[in-house]
Amino acid sequence: MTGRVHSYLAQHREQLVDQLTGWVRLRSVAGTPEHEVDVVRSANWLAANLRDTGFPTVEVWEGNVVYAEWCAAPDAPTVLVYSHHDVRAAKDEQWEQTPPFEPAVRDRHLYGRGASDAKGQVLAHVWGVRAHLAAADREAPAVNLKVLVEGEEEIGSPSLAGLLDANRARLGADLVVFSDTLLWRADHPAVCTSVRGVLNAHLEVKGPRRDMHSGAVSGTAPNPATELCRLLGRLHDDKGRVTLPGFYDLVAEPSERVRADLAALPFDEEDWLARSETRGLGGEQDYTPLERLWVRPTVEVQSLIAGDPIGPSRGAIPSVATADLSIRTVPDQKIAEIGEQLRSWVADRIDDRLDHELTLSDQTAQEPYHTPEDHPALDALAAAMHDGFGTPVGRMGNAGGGPAELLARTLDAPVVFFGTGLPEDRWHDSDERVNIDVLLAGAATLAHLWSRLADGH
Template identity: 65%
Template sequence: MTVDEDVRGYLEANAADLLVDRLAEWVRIPSVAGVPERKHHLMRSANWLAGELRSIGFPVTEIWEGPDSPAVFAEWSGAADAPTILIYSHHDVRAVKEENWKQTSAFEPVFRDGRLYGRGSSDAKGQVMAHLLALRAHLAAAGRTEPAVNLKFIVEGEEEAGSPGLKELIEANRQRLQADAVIFSDTLLWQAGHPALCTSVRGMTGVHLEIYGPLTDIHSGAVSGTAPNPALELGRLLGQLHDEKGRITFPGFYDDVEEMSQRRREELAALPFDAQDWLERSHTRSILGEEGYTPLERLWERPALEVVAMAAGDPVGAKRAAVPSMAAADLSIRTVAGQKAEAVADQVRRWVRDTVSDGYAYELSIDTETAQEPYRTPDGRVLDALAAAMAKGFQTRDVGRMGNAGGGPAELLSSVLNIPVIFFGTGLVEDNWHDSDESARVDILKAGAATLAFLWDELGRQSAATP
């Protein structure tokens, strides 16, 4: 048998135990970000991962304390003259609305119809487990005692809260995290049957806006028709965020947006796209957005703005028939190449200042400290090797190119460490990230593990062949 066949054989023989069962055990730890009563579970989760890394053979595994939760660092650097790869991901998960879960309780994972259900199964514990299984297969298939490349892991515990402590953690440990490239594993694939290599992510800037009307909530029967209603004013503002062509209306917002290259347009056009398939997989009702661009271009190459939360008056419980004193909304702004969070924040401030009507007060907060900048992967040897490994791992001749509609601390990692970031994830849009019944397709995790095992072998061969 060839090494490639041995890798596949190892994965088939061991996936049930070392992937499904182990991932299920990890998912049972409710390592929810930003919830104080769950904070101790983040340490349990970090210790669980550190134990898994030690069991594979990592000679160095450490828990690094962040401001709010721990990160796991591991290093295995025994391959002289081979490249060093830093693997980034996260072990914290999003909060859940337990009443919306139908397949299982969020932290009681079940394997059903080829999927493992549970919070974190895909985002992103499943992606980390694909790395661990890949390394086991890489070692076993060739009878190795150490990897063909030097590997480092940084798996943080604050990503779902915006990675507030990651910059400080990276800067404090810059020398220990030095590598030739980052493999960033917190992203999506295009389709199960048509994998694509992610080469860009959008940035993200969060905005919280509060509009104030009466000094207190006040009976509408006493003041209706004369009092400023902040819910109406907020609704008016939100209705002006986009123009009739679907463009965001902040003055100057598009001035710094880089136009897509012809190469990028062709890459995205080459991906198979069926509107009905997309609607079904994404659980969306229709396809809207900026005129003049295809759906995939809107997703990955154009900026976007979403209202992700609104509150005013009495949304639950008994109604008081009162004009509310305050209405609030949270906005998520997705930025693209050329845009900077600070510049976008200034555009938002000016727009709100000029658009709020007389008779109202407001408070605007924009968290530029945890804002994420967009990032695009440069061409290079590791990217080419990953494309070849994906074709082999997913057993296809056609590996496309795609982007990621969400964000992540890719630009932060690249700028602080001065190295390129290459994306490889095993998620699918139908995995329901951040929603109820999150799940991961086990066959996709296995294909991802095969890809990574082939990648380490290929990079090791390349370094051996280089004089």
């Protein structure tokens, strides 16, 4: 079957790329009123594609959520596929290969916003089903398939919890396949077994009641920009550890199995710096780079604004300085507790001559999730990835987050992860791209996965 799957996908390579090109042209930017209709168009585009694939039930919920099911295997397990079709905003002037919503193929990559995160991953599922049916000469998938592709993931999936609760019976499954993750390398794929949780915070430090001419008050007025920088500089100690009291109290150390799996992945510092386009390695000194990426918690500053960041300076001490923080959590940390730790830390350390306001994104926060290490679906996925990529398969984690824990808890089903992204695909940045060969290998993996899950291995 492996040869037939790869042959089918090779024959339809151009059609897959054409479909992804057309889908990427739809500006399905999440959370922006001017693109709300584009998100709806994107959902309807996917719904039509799933109908063309053969799914007998395809519906669009709440305007931007696509649900489909193909349940014709009563003795086989039921699998729910989760992903998203909304994308991050993009600034045309920062893209050098092509405008973000005018996709172009260059050097075996398709460039465009959403090409990898996550429209490409969704299309890998669509074509995986098509290859699965064609290669095995089947009229329906070997497992019962349900598909849930939302349109709000990039803004924290604020409606997902309510949607899952309202449709729990229809969404019931034995297993969830979560497709919004990365692979390790194109030539060395790895089964992802975890995602970190995420809590976003917005901190405002308030100084003068209005921007003040520095020549009038310099030397007497507390400066919120200086105070904010002082606070942020104290978030980590000289060993790269987060300084929030109690931050590490509930952190579960990685098991020996996880440590061994990560150590077995090929890692070269020069290769990593080139692929991640970073200038050096940071983080906790007592952990390897891959452990820092996937099994250790972090606090990052994502934006820092004060004064006149654009245009000529007014020569004023700013009245407000702001920072956006992203906290990545791991088992067994709890988002609510981490939020209170941050709130207390800021209140105890900020200069009392200034005021401040800390806003936590509680409604869009996500808890971490780790697939049970001995779950048989992991072995089935590893075998399917070997079929799809033709290379040895390792195990890895995912540095980002997602609603995996919410899906597992609400649907009472374990979650496994499979995505076709790579660290060098530039998610959320300019010139986002997807490796077309990896996309095809991913579709081949999924074509084999349904057969392996149906066979119990």
